[in-house]
Amino acid sequence: MNMNLQARVLELRNEINFHNYRYHVLDDPVISDSEYDRLLNELKRIENENPELITTDSPTQRVGSILSEGFKKIQHPAPILSLGNAFGGDEVLAWYERLVRLDERVKNAKFVVEPKIDGLSVVLHYNNGLFNQGATRGNGVIGEEITHNLRTIHSLPLRIPVKPEEIEIPEYLVVRGEVFIYKNDFVKLNNKLEEKGEKVYLNPRNTAAGSLRQKDPGLTASRPLNLLVYSIVTFVGRAPDTQWEQLNFLRLLGFPVTEYATLQKSIEDAIKECESWIEKRKELEFQVDGMVIKINDLKLSSDLGFVGKDPRGAVAFKFPSEEVTTKLLDIKIKVGRTGVLTPYAILEPVNIGGVIVKQATLHNFDFILDKDIRIGDKVLVKRAGEVIPYIIGPVKGARNGSETEFSLPNVCPICSEPVENIPGEVAWYCMNAACPEQLIRNVEHFVSRGAMDIVGLGGRTVELLVSGKLIRDVADIYRLNHKDLINLEGFAEKKVENLLEAINLSRHNPLNRLIIGLGIRGVGEVSANELGGKFSDLEELTNAKKEDIEAIEGFGPNTAQAIVDWFSIPANLKILEKFKHEGVWPTSEKSSAENEFQSLSGLTFVITGSLEGLSRNEAKEYIQSKGGKVTGTVSKKTDYVLVGENPGTKLEIAQSLGINIIDVNSLKTLVEG
Numbered sequence: 001m002n003m004n005l006q007a008r009v010l011e012l013r014n015e016i017n018f019h020n021y022r023y024h025v026l027d028d029p030v031i032s033d034s035e036y037d038r039l040l041n042e043l044k045r046i047e048n049e050n051p052e053l054i055t056t057d058s059p060t061q062r063v064g065s066i067l068s069e070g071f072k073k074i075q076h077p078a079p080i081l082s083l084g085n086a087f088g089g090d091e092v093l094a095w096y097e098r099l100v101r102l103d104e105r106v107k108n109a110k111f112v113v114e115p116k117i118d119g120l121s122v123v124l125h126y127n128n129g130l131f132n133q134g135a136t137r138g139n140g141v142i143g144e145e146i147t148h149n150l151r152t153i154h155s156l157p158l159r160i161p162v163k164p165e166e167i168e169i170p171e172y173l174v175v176r177g178e179v180f181i182y183k184n185d186f187v188k189l190n191n192k193l194e195e196k197g198e199k200v201y202l203n204p205r206n207t208a209a210g211s212l213r214q215k216d217p218g219l220t221a222s223r224p225l226n227l228l229v230y231s232i233v234t235f236v237g238r239a240p241d242t243q244w245e246q247l248n249f250l251r252l253l254g255f256p257v258t259e260y261a262t263l264q265k266s267i268e269d270a271i272k273e274c275e276s277w278i279e280k281r282k283e284l285e286f287q288v289d290g291m292v293i294k295i296n297d298l299k300l301s302s303d304l305g306f307v308g309k310d311p312r313g314a315v316a317f318k319f320p321s322e323e324v325t326t327k328l329l330d331i332k333i334k335v336g337r338t339g340v341l342t343p344y345a346i347l348e349p350v351n352i353g354g355v356i357v358k359q360a361t362l363h364n365f366d367f368i369l370d371k372d373i374r375i376g377d378k379v380l381v382k383r384a385g386e387v388i389p390y391i392i393g394p395v396k397g398a399r400n401g402s403e404t405e406f407s408l409p410n411v412c413p414i415c416s417e418p419v420e421n422i423p424g425e426v427a428w429y430c431m432n433a434a435c436p437e438q439l440i441r442n443v444e445h446f447v448s449r450g451a452m453d454i455v456g457l458g459g460r461t462v463e464l465l466v467s468g469k470l471i472r473d474v475a476d477i478y479r480l481n482h483k484d485l486i487n488l489e490g491f492a493e494k495k496v497e498n499l500l501e502a503i504n505l506s507r508h509n510p511l512n513r514l515i516i517g518l519g520i521r522g523v524g525e526v527s528a529n530e531l532g533g534k535f536s537d538l539e540e541l542t543n544a545k546k547e548d549i550e551a552i553e554g555f556g557p558n559t560a561q562a563i564v565d566w567f568s569i570p571a572n573l574k575i576l577e578k579f580k581h582e583g584v585w586p587t588s589e590k591s592s593a594e595n596e597f598q599s600l601s602g603l604t605f606v607i608t609g610s611l612e613g614l615s616r617n618e619a620k621e622y623i624q625s626k627g628g629k630v631t632g633t634v635s636k637k638t639d640y641v642l643v644g645e646n647p648g649t650k651l652e653i654a655q656s657l658g659i660n661i662i663d664v665n666s667l668k669t670l671v672e673g
Contacts, residue, residue, distance in 0.1 A: 005053070012042060013057070013059060015039060016039050016040055040059065041648065043058070043059065057159045072144070072145045073144060074142065076138075079141060079309075080176060083292065084315050086317055087318050089275060092317055096267045103300070103303065103304060109295050110296040110297070111263075111266075111294065111296060112261055112293075112296050113270050113293055114247075114258055114294070115284065116289055117228060118288055119178040119179050119181075120208050121176065122135065122136060122146070122150065124156070124174065124175050126175075127172055129160045129161065129164075129169040131156070134146055148217045149211075149220040155256045157253075157255060160254050161253045163254070170237060172235070173253075174235075175232055175255065176229070180205070180226055180228070181224055182226060183286060184285070186224075189201070199426050204286070205287065208223075228256050228257060229250050243301075244261075244263045263296065271293075289319060290318040290319045292314060292317070322383050323392070325395055326347050326349075326378070328346070328347060328378075328394075331343050332344055333409060338438070339430045339432075342361075343368060345360045347359060347360060350381065352382075360381050360388070361390045371391075371393045373391065377394040377399065379391050415430065415437075417432035417569055419431070422561070432572065434473040440463060440466050443465075443471060444462055445517065446517040446519065450525060451514075452506045453509070454502045454506050455498075460490075464489060474518075475575045475582065475584070478584055480499075507582075510586055511538070512528045512624070514538070514584065515541075520562060522562050525620075526554070526631060529630075530552050531563075536587055537586070599671045601627035603629070603640065604629045605629065605641070606632065606633070606638050606654070608644070608648050612645075619642060619667075638659050640662050641659055641662070642662055642667055
């Protein structure tokens with residue numbers, strides 16, 4: 001064993017763990033993302049070359065292998081208890097007075113107030129500072145082991161303490177915490193799912209819980225999970241004597257701990273603190289359903305014992321419910337930027353947590369049908385923090401027969417063109433590329449670097465052109481002239497000239513780039529390249545049948561149907577006519593199977609790093625023009641990896657798989673023979 005290499009691995013792991021802590025726990029990074037990536041890539045390279053050095057606490061091991069069976073049941077080292085509830089200050093005082101009658105020492109007690117996070121309770125085990133097991137709370141005695149999934153949470157330290165020089169490494173430590181999703185991250189996650197036509201989630205709590213119970217840790221890793229730790233379950237050594245010291249001790253070890261906990265001198269102060277959060281909870285980044293009041297003296301708290309499964313020394317101050325009932329007046333439909341149709345509820349205005357709510361999300365059409373939600377129903381509405389209000393379901397017992405069932409739409413509510421549902425997908429789509437609700441997004445996609453690459457047509461300019469009705473579809477870009485542009489906000493003579501020149505240059509782009517720009521659902525760069533090789537121009541593609549497209553390698557029935565449907569819509573055909581009229585009508589020789597021999601035919605390439613004398617797009621087009629394929633992922637099916645300066649992990653993967661590594665000069669030699 002090379003001792004220098006082993007020392008370097010240890011140094012890298014310590015440094016990466018420290019920067020993970022700074023970024024994910026303290027939210028205060030001290031190095032750039034590229035510097036962090038450089039450290040992580042170096043560690044990955046060494047471990048790939050020396051597998052015997054890999055350990056379970058390595059930062060490279062945050063996503064483990066897929067579980068082959070259900071979750072194993074494990075017994076907790078001590079009961080993981082729930083909390084009794086108190087609804088308002090009077091009930092908290094009644095709890096306090098009961099404790100005083102049991103033990104006079106409670107009169108002099110101090111209290112810690114912490115947010116009651118609405119997430120999933122987890123139990124984390126550390127042996128000699130190494131995270132080696134994690135579980136759900138389960139029934140409080142036995143939980144489900146979810147160690148692999150918990151490793152994917154970047155705020156969870158794989159080794160403690162983060163700074164060994166400042167504190168002794170605990171021999172054995174078990175802590176309890178809560179896994180949750182920040183409200184903003186939840187909204188972003190649902191927006192992404194909605195755009196992809198997938199089912200959206202109802203609330204952050206259920207999403208976090210479901211994400212931790214995935215058999216594939218890779219799926220868990222794709223969810224924006226976070227962690228806060230708040231108590232010690234078991235500890236070998238001298239544990240802190242108070243809850244306040246316990247929180248600080250956990251923080252010192254490197255665990256994420258809430259910044260909103262406070263130490264209060266009396267029960268009256270604790271109640272005031274809880275009441276102040278009834279309104280302030282909207283300011284929190286995560287969902288809470290109350291505050292927790294804990295006796296600060298841990299020995300006193302323990303001496304008080306339990307009532308059933310609830311410890312006497314703590315109580316949950318529950319916030320007023322944010323669920324109400326109101327009448328569903330109508331169901332409307334909005335069209336998203338990708339053409340996804342999303343239903344939403346028009347409600348009889350109702351006050352939820354001090355906010356007047358008139359609309360709420362209904363998620364998707366399957367949700368409406370599954371819940372049997374009808375117009376005129378009395379419905380249960382929930383609003384949690386800043387998350388958009390949503391319908392939980394109808395109150396069926398309140399129906400009087402006047403309610404009407406909702407009918408799925410046949411046409412887009414904006415442009416009246418047909419809508420479509422692909423088998424196996426939840427979403428319904430408007431297929432009209434000129435639909436006003438989709439237009440800005442479609443234009444932005446059309447001019448993007450991977451499509452027609454029109455420099456100078458950024459988001460703000462696109463908005464100006466669409467709002468000024470200078471662009472009604474993507475083909476109108478080629479009708480723009482000096483007079484149209486010179487009076488736009490922020491445009492001077494030179495900017496107009498540059499944009500018009502960029503538009504004219506784009507007229508000469510190859511067929512595959514124009515196909516990408518059309519934004520047909522399911523058609524990306526690889527698919528567009530295949531279509532550009534199979535069909536000579538857009539007219540031939542327009543006349544293609546579904547079976548013609550399915551016959552092309554890599555095209556399934558859903559994508560083939562989406563392509564045929566796109567070219568059958570009259571509004572889309574008008575766009576093609578305008579392209580042809582404006583001279584934007586690239587032609588392509590047919591694929592190598594039907595034409596002369598191409599030197600890279602049948603070969604698959606992956607590109608990584610900065611290439612000498614070629615941009616990544618130019619290299620792609622060069623390879624594709626010679627019959628080769630370019631993909632983004634290295635696999636056993638990859639024939640060559642084209643490498644430039646500062647390559648990423650794709651190079652390491654290629655080396656481990658024994659794939660041919662070439663540079664630009666080698667590529668040209670390969671082409672020229």
